[in-house]
Amino acid sequence: MSRNHPEHASSFEFRVAHDKSTLFHYGAWLSHSRAAYKKFFSQLTGKVSLHWANKASTHTPAVTEFAKAINNPSDCEPKMIDLFNEIFVQAAPQNQVVSFAAVKDFDSLLYLLDIIIVQPPSFIVSHDSDGNPTGQPVGVPIHLIFDLLSNTAAGYDLFRRPAFNSAMKNLLNSWGAYLQTPDSTKTLTDADGGWFSKAGLEALENLRGEFSSTYVCPKPEQTNRGYLSWDEFFTREVQDSARPVHFSHDPIINAGIIVSACESTVVRIEYNLQLHNRFWIKGQKYSLYDMLDRDDTFSKAFVGGTAYQAFLNATDYHRWRSPVAGKIKKAVVVPGTYYAVLPDDGADEGDPDYEPGSPYGALIRSQPWLTHSATRALIYIESGNPKIGLVCFIGVGMVEVSTCALSVKAGQDVEKGDELGMFHFGGSSHVLLFGPNAKLTFNDNIVDRKTGEVKVNTHIKVLSALAQVD
Numbered sequence: 001m002s003r004n005h006p007e008h009a010s011s012f013e014f015r016v017a018h019d020k021s022t023l024f025h026y027g028a029w030l031s032h033s034r035a036a037y038k039k040f041f042s043q044l045t046g047k048v049s050l051h052w053a054n055k056a057s058t059h060t061p062a063v064t065e066f067a068k069a070i071n072n073p074s075d076c077e078p079k080m081i082d083l084f085n086e087i088f089v090q091a092a093p094q095n096q097v098v099s100f101a102a103v104k105d106f107d108s109l110l111y112l113l114d115i116i117i118v119q120p121p122s123f124i125v126s127h128d129s130d131g132n133p134t135g136q137p138v139g140v141p142i143h144l145i146f147d148l149l150s151n152t153a154a155g156y157d158l159f160r161r162p163a164f165n166s167a168m169k170n171l172l173n174s175w176g177a178y179l180q181t182p183d184s185t186k187t188l189t190d191a192d193g194g195w196f197s198k199a200g201l202e203a204l205e206n207l208r209g210e211f212s213s214t215y216v217c218p219k220p221e222q223t224n225r226g227y228l229s230w231d232e233f234f235t236r237e238v239q240d241s242a243r244p245v246h247f248s249h250d251p252i253i254n255a256g257i258i259v260s261a262c263e264s265t266v267v268r269i270e271y272n273l274q275l276h277n278r279f280w281i282k283g284q285k286y287s288l289y290d291m292l293d294r295d296d297t298f299s300k301a302f303v304g305g306t307a308y309q310a311f312l313n314a315t316d317y318h319r320w321r322s323p324v325a326g327k328i329k330k331a332v333v334v335p336g337t338y339y340a341v342l343p344d345d346g347a348d349e350g351d352p353d354y355e356p357g358s359p360y361g362a363l364i365r366s367q368p369w370l371t372h373s374a375t376r377a378l379i380y381i382e383s384g385n386p387k388i389g390l391v392c393f394i395g396v397g398m399v400e401v402s403t404c405a406l407s408v409k410a411g412q413d414v415e416k417g418d419e420l421g422m423f424h425f426g427g428s429s430h431v432l433l434f435g436p437n438a439k440l441t442f443n444d445n446i447v448d449r450k451t452g453e454v455k456v457n458t459h460i461k462v463l464s465a466l467a468q469v470d
Helices: 006-019 036-056 061-068 079-095 106-116 143-149 153-158 164-180 182-187 198-205 230-234 251-255 297-302 365-375
Strands: 121-128 135-139 257-259 265-268 308-313 320-321 327-334 378-384 390-398 403-406 419-423 426-433 439-440 464-470
Touching: 006 121, 006 251, 036 106, 036 121, 036 143, 036 464, 061 164, 061 265, 079 106, 079 143, 079 153, 079 426, 106 121, 121 198, 143 153, 182 230, 182 251, 308 365, 327 403, 365 390, 365 464, 378 403, 378 419, 390 419, 426 439
Parallel strands: none
Antiparallel strands: 121 135, 257 464, 265 308, 308 426, 320 419, 327 378, 378 390, 390 426, 403 419, 439 464
């Protein structure tokens, strides 16, 4: 374990915000391979052309309803369709830099959505500069087409609007319903583009373990492992033997161990949390009042406390497990945004995936801000150990993750490691909040013992030791 003292919070936060070595990878959310991007758009536009030829420009019902909502003349000024048109003007220079980008106007966006919401996510197999095949998961294809659009001033305006997010929610619900059908298993194959292809398994098993011995597979002998839908595959359960709850035989020590609530990759830790805080493009700060949906009582309980944030790759286990034993005080889902980001000037110097100034990935760089704005689940747990006290798990639904499903309710007792809920399809992030009296010692694989630096980009297995209280 490595000790981090709250009195050092100010200098620590500065390092997290500005030290380029702490920038995190984009994981399986966005490919840093230009060839993979190009192939994704090429395949998608090819399907659009076929769709146009066969259906004479008729949209799917869900996309038709989305288009009607955006074109609604009763919408307040400026109208959503006007903002969309402005987005394409503002994104045009970026589209010219990435000349293969296919999202030129609202009509082309609609036809891309037509294709995406009636097919399951897949892998893109492209080739690197040496001609070697590389596999890139496309767990969030809508995010790929919104990526450059969201990093604009007009996008910041439009994508935060309740009317836009209501329309997007309806569209995503339609896709989510499809992903629960037998037809959605057609990418659960070992063919190119399949999740059980060589490239797919390499991504699913990297840092996580052999698939069939790590996850619960209805029929492990079958290519698709027996999953009846893509959503069932995505929300797969983990085997107890593969992810045991970390514990100590000493009951006093064991009561103070906090375990990882998600299979995830470390983003940041912040101490001395404030009730209200302002956002800046660099060094985004957590604001408890906004994170916790303006709940005065619960927000004040975490002032001066600690936040730990980590994100889940598309290839990770997507259920949430209780980091402590205790009683559920409150469990709610807060509606929010899906594609709103803090617009920026592109990737920073030292970005581990993109060249400086690259326009990709603004949403991933906005993760701390999304804890205030995105659709999210808030689960408050009163630990049985008074040295831990109240803990809040925040499941942040990002982009296509429009469904945060709760498995617990207020008044319920939970043991450490019990299921709290899950994300449905896509990628996501989560935060654990601790009060000011929880004297946390983070595990050595999360925080460097000597320097106090957070080990950003470290993959943490669910139910492994995260921290301990004295």
